[in-house]
Amino acid sequence: MIERMFASVIDSISAAVGEDRSGWSGAALSARLLELMEAEQAIRAEVIRCVGQWDAMAAWAEDGALSASSWMAHRTATTKADASVLVRTARLVQGNERTAKALAAGDISPAHVEVAARAARHVEDIYANHEDGLVDAAQTVTPEQFKVVMNYWRNHAEAIVDHESPEVRFERRNLYISPVLDQMARLDGYLDAEVCARLAATLDVMEPPDPTDGPEKPRTLVQRRADALVRLVMGERPTTPTTIDVIVDLDTLMGRLPTDLTTARCEIVGFGPIDRDTAVRLACDAAVGRVMMRGKSEVLDVGRRTREPSAALRRALNARDRTCVEPGCDVPADWCDAHHCIPWIEGGDTDLDNLELRCRRHHIKEHAGQRAPPHARAA
Ligand SMILES: [Zn+2]
Ligand SMILES: [Zn+2]
Structure with missing residues (x-):
């Protein structure tokens, strides 16, 4: 039996x-409250480290459990889902020395590491390659802001492993319309981020x-x-045209990871992160607003979205x-994007x-063909 070490902590909590x-x-x-949460964090960090060591020697198997998380769900007051996040987090820390050191030193919090572990799922090897940049970024932002960094990085990592090319992903599009029992029905779909951003x-x-302050409670x-959506289905159209804007930083556009990850941007404004290929394709269509950034605040290029000439x-x-x-595709003009034959990042006008009409599917296909990072233009 090892000596109990936290009796005094538990006494303090009881007090x-x-x-x-x-x-x-x-x-x-x-x-x-701050003191309690500080104590909670210190304990959480140590739990993560201990789980890492315990899991590395498969100590859970000694009790007949089939996995670390099932041991935890069975032996402690943890749900299976929380246990698997904890185990993944612990493995990330156990396997990445710089992350472990930063956590032990209190330079990053358990919450930062959990955010990293969620984003690094199935791309842990790439996390190891980028660990320095990610830990640097984590030290300068809150866990909430770090989520944005890790979402961005996740897209980058997926592009590296090519888990799913934009073409393959496009093939997974769907829209389910299912009657349910209470006289309502359910819509559920999986669509391009771009389509959803436009729809929203x-x-x-x-x-x-x-x-x-109206007569009715606001919806x-x-x-x-x-x-x-009902009005749209009934044939109404919005009275003001809606557009979407893409913000992307130069490094991302050039297919490289920015040194300072907290400045990385690749997103549809007001909607969320997208991958680089999607950003390039969206920015290709003359109707999409685009802003290209270098660093946090330097705007390199604002794509014109002036309505009259375009x-x-x-x-x-x-x-x-x-x-x-x-050839062979007859999707009408109104449903097509205006594709730049010479990409605008390479100076195409x-x-x-320099423009041609391409339907969504063939626009994605065309960009998949020119995926090689474009040459940097002096900016
Ligand atoms: Zn294009
Ligand atoms: Zn087509």
Whole structure:
């Protein structure tokens, strides 16, 4: 039997439980809360390290358990889902020295490491290659901000292992419409981030927030979106055109990981992260706004989204190509993107000579063919 080490910690907690805090000021309660959470974090960090060592020698098997997380769900007050996150986190720490050191030194918190472990699932080898940059980033941002960094990195890592090319992913698109028992039905689908961003923007323009001082209780966002979808189905169109904007940093565009990961951007504004190939394809279409960044604040290029010239240009393009230009494809002009034959990042102009109509599927295919990182242009 090993000596019990945390008896005094448990005594302190018991004392806190017995504490009468009824007359305490807000400041005093805040101070106690901070102290408790600091203790919780210190314990959590040590639990992670201990699980890592325990799991590395498969100590759970000695009790007949089939896995570390089932041992935990059985022997401790943990759900299986929480146990697997803990085990994954512990394995990440156990296998990555710099992460382990930063956690032990308190330079990063258990929450940072958990965020990293969730994002690094199935791409742990790539995490090991990028560990320095990721730990550097974690030290300068909150766990919430670190989620953004790790989401970005995850897209980058997936592109490296090529888990799923944009073409393969596109083939998984679906939309389920299923009746359920209570006279309602359920919509559930898996669509391009871009399509969803456009849909959300359209719905939100059609049903803006209700006044808070009106006769009726304001509808929730999800109720408004449901109402707007009905109007869309009935043939209404938004009165103001909706557009989406893409922000991407130069390093990402060039296919390399930025040194300072906290400055990495590759997203649809107001929607969420997308992968590099999608960003390049979206920015290719003249109707999508684009902002290219270097570092946190230097804007290198703002793609023009001026409506008049691009509407005229688009009319000319529609008249010339009439359908998607892919041989044998007859998707009509209105459903096509305007693709830049010479990519705009390589200096291709947004003019009739350099544009052609491509349907969504053939636009994705065309970009898959020119996936090699473009040459950096002096900027
Ligand atoms: Zn294109
Ligand atoms: Zn086509």
